[in-house]
Amino acid sequence: MSKGKTILLVEDDPAIAMIIRETLVGECAHFASVASIAERNAWLADNRPDLVISDVVLPDGDGIDSLPGAGVDANTPVIVLSAQNTLDTAVRATGIGSYDYLPKPFDLDELTASVRAALQRQAESAIRIDPGQADSHGLVGRAPAMQAVYRTIARLASNDLAVLILGESGTGKEVVARAIHATGLRRAGPFVAINMAAIPRELIEAELFGHERGAFTGAHSRNAGRFEQAAGGTLFLDEIGDMPLEAQTRLLRVLQSNEYSTVGGSQALRADVRVIAATHRDMRTLVADGRFREDLFYRLNVIPVTLPPLRDRRSDIAALVRHFVDAGRRSGLPDRQFAPAAMQWLERYDWPGNVRELGNVVQRLAVLSRDTVVTVRDVETVLHEGGGDGGAVEPATLIARAIDDWAREEMACAASDGAIHEKLEAIVEAALFRRVLRDVRGNQLEAARRLGINRNTLRKRLGQLDIDPAHP
Template identity: 55%
Template sequence: MSGTVLVVDDDAAIRTVVAAALKRDGHRVILAASVAELHERLAVETPDVLVTDVVLPDGNGLEVVATLLRDRPGLPVIVFSAQNTLATAVRATEVGAFDYLPKPFDLDMLTRAVRAALAKARSGETDFTVTEAGPGSLIGRSPAMQEVYRVVARVVANDLTVLISGESGTGKELVAKAIHDLGPRRRAPFIALNMAAIPRELIEAELFGHERGAFTGAQARVAGKFEQAAGGTLFLDEIGDMPMDAQTRLLRVLQSGEFTSVGGVRTIRADVRIVAATNKELPQLVQSGLFREDLFYRLNVVPIALPALRERRQDVPLLARYFLERAAGEGLPRKQLEPDAIATLEAYAWPGNVRELENLMRRLAALARDDRIDASTIRDTLGGTQVQPKASGDARLESAVHAWLDHIAMTEPQSLDDGTLYDRLIGDVERPLIEAMLTRHGRNQLRAARALGINRNTLRKRLDTLGIEIDDEISRGSGS
């Protein structure tokens, strides 16, 4: 499916790269470098899709989109931005954008988004807007968190059930709260219930409430969490620990939208949005007969997988400074991190994830003797031997290699011993490295080769071997 795409960005290299990718995908491309040029193009062209940056030299792309879509409500807009925050992602969908891509973005992802936008527009569906939302509170600029932001931004305006998975301490309740706070139910209660913290025999009473005399000790009627959350969001944490009998009742409520309290006969309407979370692998529990398959599918309408902190190490400095600032705002001494302390924090495995990092920063704010925290203080506080400092880039690369090996172990376990791992890893790394350098240098082969430390002929051979296509016009650009 091809169409006319208007691309707006003040960076000439990005315009060139994006245009080349879209042309290869069969689209006609119009370019603009500013808001003024955007309006000039729209005066004489009728694009099928608009792709725009947020920060433009003469205006804000999101404000332009909001104004533009009042006159052209059927125009799908894809927004990309280097301001990689949840607030930006939500604001993009709030003004009516079809999709949001954080910079730097994968060109394949962009072409897929353009195809999807064309398909949706030509299907006759023109309402891409999301209801009013407030600022988000999640922190992180890593690619893994950008994907979380994209999903959250898409679900805040509807009542779809969300299942958040992730290790303990990754911030599952924070994501659930963001979905509530940014959505149309934000003025109603957000009620959380941790299944692992409630005695099994009391879970149904906690969820659905109970009548006076329903069981020994029930002296009065008590509303359950479903009633308390009426009109708002019910967050069911650690759903994997829910007993089977309670799972059956929850399933009936999700199917019918109604329930009765324990010992009651009156039917009560369940006017809540359900967000569930787990640190367990629910599909494995289903296979083991410990979790209902039909309930899993009812909950897993929109899955959000939160990355472990070791998988988003580049966010560690941002998070650490944020927690120190928050501690100072609560009255604890203000502290700063030395560069070697940041490298040490990035190298640590963080088994307790973001919660462990927050607790560490609060402890350092309260107990560290010096105003500036160095690596030795970090190591001493963590227990010394738990940290092996290394360059932050090396730490992230090591994490990526382990993730790659884990993927091979899960999908092709026989490959772990067949003697091909070295060549396969080098091959898997070489292609994205070359693609990344070409993108950074506007697809100019000479500049990319210099940055890689190889000559242009070697780069050309590797491009041919790897099947990487280069637009000849771009390759003949300045300096080539």
């Protein structure tokens, strides 16, 4: 127990408040719980907590925005709890100097560990975030895999450490890099990006560090490199895994000394940048194969951020679709709605191109769909025309997933009578029979032949399933 310590909990959900109290009552000498901003302010008028745990959405306002000036000492650690699991919430929590941010539902062991650590040492200095920069950072989604990303970005706001963003192509690595820049200490400076895979190897050093007039054939004037252009801000080195070894050596020296010189120049210039690198490659494999310097890898990999592929955050697909539809509408594309079946199709697709591919597909659907409501046929057509078949889930896999979802819900239903096999057999048979009958224009003899069953058996099952062969 932390002797003499007082914890103030601000939580309007009685069940959650009770669970937290029972979990933490042994971690402090005094535990107080209030359910609103007004109750919190009244309690703070007469008491001084050693730790504040606060929800964001409270009956009378925002638990984050209302906390500064409420009487909490600047050095008092704050743990923010929120069901609004977005980067904006994490950044605002960091902006009030919170010690930690835990998205709901949270793990009680994680909460306890955070409380113990917070009570053992002072909270970090408050980080001032420009409210105008904290509205949106281009990141969409509340899946658990994204929550870890949000929390890491928020914790990077108070320092200038190098960051290495890892993830498959199309997962949004540059979006995350821009979010780190926009919430960090250098947000007033420029954000300069360079794709290492797109620069000819003989020009990489000139692109990074600039060159003097006459440094090489065609250098008719002095050009500032990306390090100089990004001075005071952030330099984003995309696809760092494709950087040639000779350029890696030069970059390592710059990161070690914070100085560089232009190609053909002799004057030492200060590298006044925060470096964020990104790659879709397996960096440890590149190091093991001798294609990437180990010392440079560790120099860049101070804070790793790993982005999940879209197939691992399918619950975010609907929100991402809405985001892309809204963005398209603002740029002049037609507004679109998605039929439930079409959205389910998108959520079951494996998206080898990740978020980038989804955004492209939504834009094409906005242009090519004939109606305001996008159908399954629209989605299938656009993906086929766009060469997306390679990422499509096999029909058998889609059927298996659908059966898995249906069976899970059926077994969880209190009214389930246990006849799951019979129910599923009827559903599958009815869909199959209707499909075949439509293809053969109601010809039962041909339908039976294609199905591989006796015509009398087909006729009997059609009657049991109440299917009119003329109008399936």
